[in-house]
Amino acid sequence: MSTPHAEEFTGRRVTVAGLGVSGVPAARALHRFGARVTVVNGADGEPARRQAAELEEHGIAVRLGDDRTLPEGTELIVTTPGFPPSSPLFAAAAEAGVPVWGDVELAWRLRGPDAAPWLAVTGTNGKTTTVRMLAAILEAAGLRTEAVGNIGVSLVDTVLRQEDGEAAYDVLAVELSSYQLHWAPSVRPHSAVVLNVAPDHLDWHGSMAAYAADKGRIYEGNRVACVYNTADPVTERLVREADVVEGCRAVGFTLGSPGPSEFGVVDGILVDRAFVEDRHHRAQELAEVSDVATGAPHNVANALAAAALARAFGVPPAAVRGGLRAFRPEAHRIEHVADVGGVGYVDDSKATNTHAAEASLAAYDSVVWIAGGLAKGADFDELVARSAKRLRGVVLLGADRHLVRQALRRHAPDVPVVDLDRTDTGAMAAAVGDAARLARPGDTVLLAPACASMDMFTNYIRRGEAFAAAVHALTGGPAAGER
Structure with a gap:
């Protein structure tokens, strides 16, 4: 096998920080190229021990619990995304003069000379939906592609599959988190988008400025297009500050009528005024809003961003329509569960921060909102103030529900609120029952918690499943695990 950087690793002592989806492939790849690999992992539970045993069978040293x-x-650390910059491991590395790469940086350096270009997506919310929309559009154009990266598919494995002689990708749709971008100084996508920037993961990054700066790294070295959200000035500023290849263009997307070099919506039609001749006077029709799953405003924005990246790569207009029609959103992302008594029940358990919850609430006119969980230091005043006019009622549950309640008292004092003083998993069934009593025909009962789930559930998926099971129970439908 010949990759331009493989010779860097023979005999080199490399520490891989973390196991999981990112760490295990990184450790295997480094060992394959002759590195002397040690994996360190804080957890010492059964899943970690299983992964450690598999690596140790191949001669890779693993140190659990430290x-x-x-x-x-x-001589080098390759880290998984979970390790914050403040980790003592990195302080020791800095003192010793040891460089730190992320697994995405490793993947980029392992690419061969004929490697597929990357179309890259980041943002506080909407990354996974957008990258999967993008992959669907690229596939509709007949291109061999895959949605990879933070979506749960190792970039290291993807790169090495191509280098091992599998059918070459034409292009990759790459989701990158702020964690991954922090440790990826060399990555240079063909084109990229920052969908939005709102406070999140500030405990990891240390400040909002540092968080935004890490998001902005995705624009570095772009060759064709830096796509930004015209409704989010931070994304445009990040484009202006980026060091790009000469000739790379700034391309905006908007839910309104687009100007030149923008994508937008005109009379229910998604249009391109960037990659067309005479963009000052013409627009290219791409698809209808009805072609976008759910048609919620934030999903339309995601579709425009995906279309802009695809068009930057030369995809024809028909493929945009075909890809958007073929796309199906993942579960627990503004997913319609059922209609009961004229009331719609929607699961957006993935809305784990205020920015995502606000986008979800904006999709409906009259909502009974189920919210609460672990706040992660969030402030709910702006979310409640902007959404108050849509609220028929609110049901609160979870450890930090009092923070949402306080914001409701300040900004929506007349909205009925049910405060469930419990954090057991059975509280979701009670929450759905209370929401059903508050709702009127034409309303939507919306699970958009604006909080993380780990106070009550293993993850947002289990929370969404509990919601769906409770909704189905209203009509005697299938319980959890039977659907």
């Missing part, structure tokens, strides 16, 4: 101490002789 991810703070730098192994002796380390």
